Amino acid sequence: AQSVTQPDIHITVSEGASLELRCNYSYGATPYLFWYVQSPGQGLQLLLKYFSGDTLVQGIKGFEAEFKRSQSSFNLRKPSVHWSDAAEYFCAVGPPGGTASKLTFGTGTRLQVTL
């Protein structure tokens, strides 16, 4: 069965520092990969997605993620964190092939930004 692991439950970084959130997945084939962000009491917003091709993908709000097939990882990065980035971040996988049926989410990483 597919699964997503986000090993860091909570991360604290200083504003202006770089950020990397880890995501590892278990899937039969290379899945479609996503990162979402959720602010308190809100729904989820898509940051970026990977289907195929270039393994470094750019997203909104200055985020990027790198797919590494050998490590089954899809880590999210940002060079310089802003206080408004404080939120919960979820990695998700979906079945390849464009059926867009359902996603499997990790348990999330809560990001705290100190000023």
Next chain:
Amino acid sequence: DTGVSQNPRHKITKRGQNVTFRCDPISEHNRLYWYRQTLGQGPEFLTYFQNEAQLEKSRLLSDRFSAERPKGSFSTLEIQRTEQGDSAMYLCASSRTGAENYGYTFGSGTRLTVV
């Protein structure tokens, strides 16, 4: 594009009562999804529709849960005989079919508290 709308935002109910939530997707999106998110967890897939057809249901969706999407527009999720374990955020999302559109637009959710 007015986004995905969910009502109510919050619902407090007594154990044993029935509750119904509504989701209005983005108008041109033919797929609609329901997820459940408990505290400290990522969203878990419940069910999804393509137009008015319910194409997949999770094992999480017990016989107390029923979802409908009449006429392929809005959707309702009903929980009968609520239990305390049903307390969660219920998220609705919508999308178009097709790999290029993969990745949902989520609503802000309905938070259910069963007392």
